[in-house]
Amino acid sequence: MYFFTKSLVILIGSISLSLGINLFLTPYEILDGGVVGLALILHYLYKLQIGLMIIIISIPIFIIAWFKYKTYFYNSIHGLITSSFIIDFLKPVRNLVQIDALYSAILGGILVGFGIGLMLRFQTSTGGTDLIAQFICDKTGINVGILIFFIDSIVIVIGGFLLSTSTLLLSIITVLVVGITTSIITSRV
Numbered sequence: 001m002y003f004f005t006k007s008l009v010i011l012i013g014s015i016s017l018s019l020g021i022n023l024f025l026t027p028y029e030i031l032d033g034g035v036v037g038l039a040l041i042l043h044y045l046y047k048l049q050i051g052l053m054i055i056i057i058s059i060p061i062f063i064i065a066w067f068k069y070k071t072y073f074y075n076s077i078h079g080l081i082t083s084s085f086i087i088d089f090l091k092p093v094r095n096l097v098q099i100d101a102l103y104s105a106i107l108g109g110i111l112v113g114f115g116i117g118l119m120l121r122f123q124t125s126t127g128g129t130d131l132i133a134q135f136i137c138d139k140t141g142i143n144v145g146i147l148i149f150f151i152d153s154i155v156i157v158i159g160g161f162l163l164s165t166s167t168l169l170l171s172i173i174t175v176l177v178v179g180i181t182t183s184i185i186t187s188r189v
Helices: 002-028 034-046 050-068 070-089 101-121 128-140 144-162 165-186
Strands: none
Touching: 002 034, 002 070, 002 101, 002 165, 034 050, 034 128, 034 144, 050 070, 050 128, 070 128, 101 144, 101 165, 128 144, 144 165
């Protein structure tokens, strides 16, 4: 039963993350932070596949996890592979929803934050900087959503310089919403 529950959480979280990215972020070149944000920057600049870039960028993090945090490695490898595959698989849904860029940033942030938070709540993740944030959370007790927010901020500032001011401003909103949503979902009530 535990395996089924965890698999279902990974699937639901990955679909939520993917819909947030494909329906709401990519149409306006909005960034998330962390590894996803880096993959989005590469996609916007060079048209590379987002999911594939997430896997490639995550390799060094997973190597560290293999040697130092095997539990996180095993709990996150499935989330990484599933979410990356679903992000690229659902690419055709892009541009199906056309709303104002501000609302797109907010809704994309809610879906991405829900997907990340749901997986983290069940001790799994998509890896990447979520995995780094979880390591730091375990060592310091700082809320994982706040840690993700700080890491994400660095990525979107870099992306804002490389892409546009509009990207930066909308991405700030998205990262705030992702952080808040992730914090709410991961909080034990």
